Amino acid sequence: MTTLQTPNTAFHNGIFEHISKIRVPVDSLIANRAYGAYEFLRINHSIPFYLDRHLERFFKTLDILRLSVQFQRVEIEQIIHGIIQKNGISDFYIKLFAVPESSNKAVNPSELFIIPCQFPDYPGEMYQNGANLILKEYSRFLPEAKTTNYVASVYWQHEMDEKQAIDVLYFAGDEVFETSRGNLFLVKGNEIYTPDKNILKGITRSIVMDLASEENPVKELAISVRNLFWADEIFITSTTKKIMPIVKIKNATIGDSLVGPVSKKILSLYNNKLNMRN
Amino acid sequence: MTTLQTPNTAFHNGIFEHISKIRVPVDSLIANRAYGAYEFLRINHSIPFYLDRHLERFFKTLDILRLSVQFQRVEIEQIIHGIIQKNGISDFYIKLFAVPESSNKAVNPSELFIIPCQFPDYPGEMYQNGANLILKEYSRFLPEAKTTNYVASVYWQHEMDEKQAIDVLYFAGDEVFETSRGNLFLVKGNEIYTPDKNILKGITRSIVMDLASEENPVKELAISVRNLFWADEIFITSTTKKIMPIVKIKNATIGDSLVGPVSKKILSLYNNKLNMRN
Secondary structure (H helix, E strand, O other): OOOOOOOOEEEEOOEEEEHHHOEEEOOOHHHHOOOOEEEEEEEEOOEEOOHHHHHHHHHHHHHHHOOOEOOOHHHHHHHHHHHHHHHOOOOEEEEEEEEEOOOOOOOOOEEEEEEEEOOOOOOHHHHHHOEEEEEEEOOOOOOOOOEOOOHHHHHHHHHHHHOOOOEEEEEEOOEEEEEOOEEEEEEEOOEEEEOOOOOOOOHHHHHHHHHOOOOOOEEEOOEEHHHHOOOOEEEEEEOOOEEEEEEEEOOEEOOOOOOOHHHHHHHHHHHHHHHOOO | OOOOOOOOEEEEOOEEEEHHHOEEEOOOHHHHOOOOEEEEEEEEOOEEOOHHHHHHHHHHHHHHOOOOEOOOHHHHHHHHHHHHHHHOOOOEEEEEEEEEOOOOOOOOOEEEEEEEEOOOOOOHHHHHHOEEEEEEEOOOOOOOOOEOOOHHHHHHHHHHHHOOOOEEEEEEOOEEEEEOOEEEEEEEOOEEEEOOOOOOOOHHHHHHHHHOOOOOOEEEOOEEHHHHOOOOEEEEEEOOOEEEEEEEEOOEEOOOOOOOHHHHHHHHHHHHHHHOOO
C-alpha cells in the first residue's frame, strides 16, 4: 500500500496558510448554527475534476442560503490552482466553505475557506463484490444546497460501521431520495433510473448521465422503496466513491447479489474519464 | 438604555482564555458536519440559573449523540463558577459545546468549550403587547438533543425579520411541536397545554410546569395546528425570551389578540424566580 501524501497549504482571508491555522470561532454561524455553504471536489492528476460544475453548484448553494463571497468564479479557480501548485501533490481533494461573518444570522458577506484533504481510495474488492447500505427515514433540509449539515450522516455512522455499510440511504413516506453523501441509481434491463426531486444534484451523478446517455438512457423520476428490490442492479455515486455497486440494502439482496454489467460499464467509463486527465 | 458589559473570558482545553482564542478547525466535526452537543444558560445575579437542569440535559444530549467529555458534572460546575468570577459580570449567558475530536465520525472523547456571551433583554413592550410567530413545516432531527444544528432557524430568520416575528413554529403533518429556539404553550380556560413529543424539553418549559402546577395545571399532549386558533392564549418559553406571549401566528390572531391573564401570571411568577436570585 502506498502512503498518501498529505497536502497542508490552504486558503483563507486572501492568503495561503498552513491548514492548522484555518480555524473558526466556536460560536460562529458555521459551528454554533450549522449554517455554511460547502463544496467538495477531486484534484485528479493536478487538475480539478469538473471544476466548472462544482463551482456552479457552490454558487447555487450560496444563492439558496442567501450568502455571498467576495470572490468571482474565476478568482476561486485561480486560488484552487494556487493550492494545487503550493502543495505539489497531484491527487487529493479540496473542500470549499463559505462561512457567514455574523454570529446571529446569515448576512453577506461570507468568508471563503479552501482547504485540501486526503482520503484513500475505496478498496478494489468493493467495486468487484459490491457494497451495502442501511436505510433510514430522513430528508435533508434544503436538499438542493450542499451545506455543512451532515448531522444525520454522522449520527448513523455508528450503525453503518456495525453493519459494514458504506452509506445510509434516506427515504420519506414511500419514496427514496439519496444517500447521506451520494446519489442513487437503479438499473432495470437497459434502463437506468435515478430520483428526480429532493436531492442534492451530485456532480458524479451528472457525469453518469452524460456517460450513460447512449445505450443506457437515464430517466429521472420518483423511486419508491419497493422499486429497490425490483431493480436488477443498484449503484451510488459520489466524488470519493465514484460508481459504487450496491448488492445489499438493509439485509435484502439486490438483483442476484452480484455486481451487474451496467454498473461495471459505467464505472469503467468513469475511470476512463479520470485516466484521460480530464 | 444601559450598556451591556461584554464578558470575554472563556474555557477550553483545561484553561481559561480570551474568547477570541476559542476556535475550531473549519473541517472539524462541529463545523464541517454540524455534529456537536450544545447547552445555553443564564447567569443571573452571578448565579447560574437552574444549572442542575441544564447540566442534566447536556449529559443527556451527549448520550444521544454518543459523545463524552473528560469532565465530571461537578468539575463543569466549578469551571462555570470560574467563568463568572473571572469575567466579573453578574448577568450574562453561557454556552457549552462538546466538540468531537475526530474529523471523520463521532468518537469519544470530545473537547469541552465554555464561552460567555451577552444579549440584551427583549423590550418590555413585547411582553405587554405580545409577539408574532411564523409557521413552517419542519421537524428537528434527534429532537430531544440540544445540538448545534440550527440551520432551519437561521434560514428562516430572513422571513422572521420581514414579518417582525420573534420565532418560527415548526409543524409536521397536522401536529405542532416547538419553535426553533423555544417551547410552545396553549391556554384554554384555566388549563395549560404543551406538546409532549418530538421536542427539546426546555429548562424554562420545566420551570413553567413547576410554577403553573397549582391553579393552572399543565397537560402534556399532542397539539394540532387547528388547536392554535382555538386557544385563548399562547406563549413560548426560552432562556432569553422567558415567558413570551404570542398574539399572532402566520397572520391569524390568537384569542382576542391581547396578552391574556394566564400568560401574564406565569411571566410574573417567572420574573419573581429571577429576582429571588435563585
